[in-house]
Amino acid sequence: MEIIARQSTPGPELLKALRKVLPMHCILADPEDTRPYECDALTTYKQLAFIVVLPENETQILAVMSICRELNIPIVPRGAGTGLSGGATPVEFGLVLSTAKLNKILRVDAYARTAVVQPGVRNLAISDAAASSGLYYAPDPSSQLACTIGGNLAENAGGVHCLKYGLTVHNVLRARVVTMDGEVLELGSEALDAPGLDLLSVFIGSEGMLGIVTEITVKLIPKPTTAQVIMASFKQIEKAGEAVAQIIARGIIPAGLEMMDQISIRMVEPFVNAGYDINAAAILLCESDGNPEEVADDIARMSQILMDAGASELTVSNTEAQRLKLWSGRKNAFPAAGRISPDYYCVDGTIPRKHLSAMLKAIADMSEKYGLACANVFHAGDGNLHPLILFDANQESAFAKAEAFGAEILALCVAMGGTITGEHGVGIEKLNSMCVQFQETELRAFYAVKQAFDPWNLLNPGKAIPSLHRCAEMGRMHVHQGQLRFPDLPRF
Numbered sequence: 073m074e075i076i077a078r079q080s081t082p083g084p085e086l087l088k089a090l091r092k093v094l095p096m097h098c099i100l101a102d103p104e105d106t107r108p109y110e111c112d113a114l115t116t117y118k119q120l121a122f123i124v125v126l127p128e129n130e131t132q133i134l135a136v137m138s139i140c141r142e143l144n145i146p147i148v149p150r151g152a153g154t155g156l157s158g159g160a161t162p163v164e165f166g167l168v169l170s171t172a173k174l175n176k177i178l179r180v181d182a183y184a185r186t187a188v189v190q191p192g193v194r195n196l197a198i199s200d201a202a203a204s205s206g207l208y209y210a211p212d213p214s215s216q217l218a219c220t221i222g223g224n225l226a227e228n229a230g231g232v233h234c235l236k237y238g239l240t241v242h243n244v245l246r247a248r249v250v251t252m253d254g255e256v257l258e259l260g261s262e263a264l265d266a267p268g269l270d271l272l273s274v275f276i277g278s279e280g281m282l283g284i285v286t287e288i289t290v291k292l293i294p295k296p297t298t299a300q301v302i303m304a305s306f307k308q309i310e311k312a313g314e315a316v317a318q319i320i321a322r323g324i325i326p327a328g329l330e331m332m333d334q335i336s337i338r339m340v341e342p343f344v345n346a347g348y349d350i351n352a353a354a355i356l357l358c359e360s361d362g363n364p365e366e367v368a369d370d371i372a373r374m375s376q377i378l379m380d381a382g383a384s385e386l387t388v389s390n391t392e393a394q395r396l397k398l399w400s401g402r403k404n405a406f407p408a409a410g411r412i413s414p415d416y417y418c419v420d421g422t423i424p425r426k427h428l429s430a431m432l433k434a435i436a437d438m439s440e441k442y443g444l445a446c447a448n449v450f451h452a453g454d455g456n457l458h459p460l461i462l463f464d465a466n467q468e469s470a471f472a473k474a475e476a477f478g479a480e481i482l483a484l485c486v487a488m489g490g491t492i493t494g495e496h497g498v499g500i501e502k503l504n505s506m507c508v509q510f511q512e513t514e515l516r517a518f519y520a521v522k523q524a525f526d527p528w529n530l531l532n533p534g535k536a537i538p539s540l541h542r543c544a545e546m547g548r549m550h551v552h553q554g555q556l557r558f559p560d561l562p563r564f
């Protein structure tokens with residue numbers, strides 16, 4: 073993990089300054105209180121938080137940032153801490169800034185179909201607040217009960233329904249952001265387009281490295297009147313992969329198109345009794361939503377394509393309860409993994425859909441090579457893989473093996489024309505894989521953007537962008553006579 077090394081703790085001076093701008097109940101400094109913030113959902117990386125602050129408004133955030141700038145203290149923004157790449161993991165002698173108290177829904181405008189919310193509002197709470205107007209917020213990460221919209225924006229979160237409705241970037245209209253030099257920026261607009269450079273898109277997915285988001289306007293869309301899901305079983309995984317490609321190629325955009333392999337099915341079924349075929353090599357869940365006629369048409373067309381592609385069995389939900397039951401297995405895949413293995417490591421990469429079967433075959437081979445089981449449960453429609461590598465952290469070097477396995481999958485994603493993350497971000501987890509994905513020239517451009525907003529490198533340092541030295545050590549950077557070509561670039 074790349075951290076800012078400091079000679080000594082700036083504790084007393086920092087605490088004194090923070091107490092002048094924050095009420096006592098907004099500052100946690102006792103290790104017992106800061107322990108819950110030592111990691112996000114990537115629990116294998118831990119760092120005890122030095123100080124945690126929980127500001128109640130934007131003015132307090134600005135005051136904290138000003139103190140940190142003066143005392144040269146790194147800041148790690150934090151939403152609910154459900155991130156899977158270590159984005160909210162504290163840095164040594166840094167301060168964690170939690171948005172937990174910024175949890176108000178400021179406005180739901182049913183006429184404009186927008187909601188204005190603070191960053192600490194939970195994803196699902198937005199849809200709950202809009203439900204009485206027949207509206208909802210579409211991006212639905214499986215963690216939506218807990219994760220915050222601020223964290224979603226910082227990670228450009230996705231979910232089952234993002235194939236049809238887009239990722240966070242397609243559903244956020246405007247954000248208010250405070251930068252390290254104390255400026256407040258209004259990015260985007262509630263209108264269809266905003267003039268000027270599209271800085272909103274630059275901030276979305278920037279993993280808390282450019283500024284702290286203090287207010288967000290999201291799009292709301294009408295809740296579809298009907299939704300139905302098909303569960304299709306396949307005896308061969310390649311045929312399931314082919315069916316996915318066929319559905320998209322025929323111009324259908326399902327509301328969700330997910331795949332689970334046999335290990336996942338057998339892991340989940342005893343846990344939730346979703347009605348999955350435990351003898352299938354893979355199942356697909358294909359959903360359609362809209363008005364009843366559209367849904368009936370999509371379901372008929374998708375059923376035909378699935379049968380033509382070699383499905384051995386189809387179940388179509390006839391009631392809302394049955395639809396939710398069929399989804400319950402997919403939605404509970406991560407907790408189910410926790411029941412069969414002491415630890416699991418969730419990999420997140422994307423590939424073009426046409427390579428799905430080749431990738432699954434390669435993962436099976438790697439599973440043998442590393443001696444670790446791997447369950448595949450993923451957003452097949454957009455080629456976003458989530459191999460869950462099962463391991464026991466109590467066994468020596470088991471996590472190192474799991475990480476090497478994950479890194480090999482991600483390198484293959486890049487080789488197949490995909491990317492090293494679909495929705496979970498880079499954080500500290502995928503710094504090495506960034507050296508595989510990008511050349512020095514692209515990394516330089518990332519540094520330049522980071523420097524433009526945070527020349528002190530105080531916001532979430534050591535995350536998301538690998539140092540050139542790191543890439544050089546991996547043999548991914550050109551070093552001439554022991555000298556990097558751009559020694560002036562920050563080493564983070």
Ligand SMILES: Cc1cc2nc3c(=O)[nH]c(=O)nc-3n(C[C@H](O)[C@H](O)[C@H](O)COP(=O)(O)OP(=O)(O)OC[C@H]3O[C@@H](n4cnc5c(N)ncnc54)[C@H](O)[C@@H]3O)c2cc1C
Binds near residue numbers: 213286
């Ligand atoms: C069981 C489970 C299922 C999941 N399923 C999905 C899924 O389907 N799709 C998906 O995309 N992700 C999924 N995730 C990952 C995670 O929930 C998302 O990345 C989510 O967006 C993180 O939100 P959070 O509030 O927990 O943010 P955190 O984990 O607290 O932080 C994430 C990043 O955002 C930054 N950040 C947080 N708030 C702010 C702010 N106000 N301003 C600037 N930066 C900020 C942090 O510094 C950090 O870099 C899952 C996680 C779990 C545990």
